[in-house]
Amino acid sequence: MMAAVADDVTVTELTPEFSFTDVSVRFGSFVAMGPATLEVRQREFLVIIGPSGCGKSTLLNLAAGTLQTRTGSVLHRGAPLRGINHDVGYITQKNYCLPWRTVEANVRLPLEFRRWPAAKIKLRAAAAIAQVGLTGFENAYPKQLSGGMLQRVLIARTLAYNPSTYLLDEPFGSLDAQLRMHMHRELMRLWQTTASTFVFVTHDLHEAITLADRVVVMSGRPGRIKLIVDIDIPRPRDVVDIQSDPRFGAYFKTLWTALSDD
Amino acid sequence: MTAIGKRAGRSAMLADPAPTGWQVLNRFTLGSDTAIQITILAVTLAIWQISASRLGMEFWISSPAGxxxxxxxxxxxxxxxxxxxxxxxxxxxxxxxxxxxxxxxxxxxxxxxxxxxxxxxxxxxxxxxxxxxxxxxxxxxxxxxxxxxxxxxxxxxxxxxxxxxxxxxxxxxxxxxxxxxxxxxxxxxxxxxxxxxxxxxxxxxxxxxxxxxxxxxxxxxxxxxxxxxxxxxxxxxxxxxxxxxxxxxxxxxxxxxxxxxxxxxxxxxxxxxxxxxxxxxxxx
Missing domain, CATH: 1.10.3720.10 (MetI-like)
Structure with a gap:
């Protein structure tokens, strides 16, 4: 399954989770993104912001291996990516739950794909469901759940197979503001309990500053890396209190300026 | 044992509550859908029978008795x-x-x-x-x-x-x-x-x-x-x-x-x- 990681590469704590070097993506003569160079550190919470259509999602697709490019290189833990990267979890705002499967069966799906023994699947699925607070809803069908709960099912499904990177593409884009803040709190808790790297794409500056260790600002098309800002606000962070932190306002201004002089 | 437990858990969450005795009775009283349906059927059969015998149409439309x-x-x-x-x-x-x-x-x-x-x-x-x-x-x-x-x-x-x-x-x-x-x-x-x-x-x-x-x-x-x-x-x-x-x-x-x-x-x-x-x- 993890053929993407070659044996002859030694991975240390300093090996970047992902290194994009001079990567650009073209569709014909149209340059969609890049050239861009970016290192994603192991276990960090990296947020990518930028105007619509700047190639934020393209970067995630490159990391997931669903999109390949011949210009530049993409390394995952030091090894070049070949084909689909099964060591990532990809969560978007789209509902990818299978409607004919219950919550529990949806969470089981990636483990069934990996042909784990049934007993182990059952345990792991139950643990993942508990971790996102969906215990009691195991036998419900996606149709019966609200948007926030569906998002939790998708998170639990990713959690179940414990990928080394979570790729999150505006996962809470369709949720209302209050629920979104709830989800931020839970996502940060989750990030702290797993040993995984989170790469989160959004165009919401509040969301970016609340969650990130580092915020990457991309320019308009063709998307390039314009600025990288370290968010020096100690953790654990409170999703409400952080907004009145003086540093929050300063970061907001920096990022806003970087985004608007495009 | 398990089957019962499962069903109970599921019905608590998803299924209709079991009909009470009164609701069961009510289904068959006058004015319920079933009663109306039975009435429609009976009236249709009666009209059919009468028009067949009284209007002499039995050759074309037969009759319930026939x-x-x-x-x-x-x-x-x-x-x-x-x-x-x-x-x-x-x-x-x-x-x-x-x-x-x-x-x-x-x-x-x-x-x-x-x-x-x-x-x-x-x-x-x-x-x-x-x-x-x-x-x-x-x-x-x-x-x-x-x-x-x-x-x-x-x-x-x-x-x-x-x-x-x-x-x-x-x-x-x-x-x-x-x-x-x-x-x-x-x-x-x-x-x-x-x-x-x-x-x-x-x-x-x-x-x-x-x-x-x-x-x-x-x-x-x-x-x-x-x-x-x-x-x-x-x-x-x-x-x-x-x-x-x-x-x-x-x-x-x-x-x-x-x-x-x-x-x-x-x-x-x-x-x-x-x-x-x-x-x-x-x-x-």
Whole structure:
């Protein structure tokens, strides 16, 4: 399954989770993104912001291996990516739950794909469901759940197979503001309990500053890396209190300026 | 023990509360739907009986009493059960053959985009053809025995199931497939865990549409050339101007198809339980 990681590469704590070097993506003569160079550190919470259509999602697709490019290189833990990267979890705002499967069966799906023994699947699925607070809803069908709960099912499904990177593409884009803040709190808790790297794409500056260790600002098309800002606000962070932190306002201004002089 | 526990847990969350004694009683009192339906049936039968006898229309529309007598005669000489059996066997085999072949072909052509694109014009050409027009040809090919009716029922069911499954399967959300691939699914697993369950909804829809066509195929086949069967009996009665026997035959057909649809409904609700679940409250 993890053929993407070659044996002859030694991975240390300093090996970047992902290194994009001079990567650009073209569709014909149209340059969609890049050239861009970016290192994603192991276990960090990296947020990518930028105007619509700047190639934020393209970067995630490159990391997931669903999109390949011949210009530049993409390394995952030091090894070049070949084909689909099964060591990532990809969560978007789209509902990818299978409607004919219950919550529990949806969470089981990636483990069934990996042909784990049934007993182990059952345990792991139950643990993942508990971790996102969906215990009691195991036998419900996606149709019966609200948007926030569906998002939790998708998170639990990713959690179940414990990928080394979570790729999150505006996962809470369709949720209302209050629920979104709830989800931020839970996502940060989750990030702290797993040993995984989170790469989160959004165009919401509040969301970016609340969650990130580092915020990457991309320019308009063709998307390039314009600025990288370290968010020096100690953790654990409170999703409400952080907004009145003086540093929050300063970061907001920096990022806003970087985004608007495009 | 476990089964009971499971059911209790599920019903607490999803199912209707059990009807109370009062509600059960209420279903059959005056003003309930059932009572109104029974009244409609009774009034219709009464009007039918009266217009047949008083207005002298019995030759054209028979009468409930006349149909009842025709039933008695049909059953008494032992022919009815044989006729019903013949028709059910023809329609049944046709139904099983037609829906399995139609479902399989529809699924494969619907799922494999390229194949679907290649075959689509042929599919549309056949779709526009009124299939009943093929019946005389089938007599030529398969004779006037049961084989002819089975093949004809198979053909009609095949087309109904095939079209529905084909169209439905084509509509699969391709993102669902690429997401499954990302989650680690092999080619085979995408067929078994995504494609088949997705298509089963359409397969069931096709089967539900196709079921009456099994009976249509058998009956049309019997109309054209046969030695027994309910359709043959209806045609025979018509040629003797025996309206009562014709209506008796029609009622038997109605009975057969209603039993089949009820059986299908039960299977379908079990297989597609996820489609009919109710909302959970409060939403989180």
């Amino acid at each position: 149909i009842w007598r025709a039933f008695g005669k049909w059953a008494a000489n032992g022919v009815m059960l044989g006729d019903i059996r013949t028709t059910i066997i023809e329609a049944g085999i046709g139904f099983v053959l037609g829906s399995s072949i139609g479902g399989l072909v529809g699924f494969v052509l619907g799922w494999v985009r390229r194949l679907g694109d290649i075959f689509e014009p042929f599919v549309i050409a056949f779709y526009t053809l009124p299939k009943v027009a093929l019946a005389p040809l089938f007599v030529l090919w398969f004779g006037i025995g049961m084989g002819n009716k089975i093949m004809f029922a198979t053909l009609l069911v095949f087309f109904m199931v095939f079209f529905t499954t084909f169209q439905g399967t084509r509509q699969v959300d391709r993102d669902l497939v690429s997401n499954a691939r990302l989650l680690g699914a092999s080619r085979w697993q995408i067929w078994t865990k995504i494609a088949l369950p997705h298509a089963s909804v359409w397969l069931f829809a096709g089967i539900r549409i196709g079921l009456p066509y099994a009976l249509i195929g058998a009956i049309v086949g019997e109309f054209i050339a046969a030695e027994n069967g309910v359709g043959f009996r209806i045609r025979e009665a018509t040629s003797f101007y025996d309206t009562s026997a014709v209506f008796a035959g029609l009622i038997v057909l109605m009975g057969i198809s209603m039993v089949c649809l009820a059986a299908l409904k039960i299977i379908e609700t079990r297989a597609l339980r996820w489609q009919n679940v109710r909302d959970l409250t409060p939403a989180g």
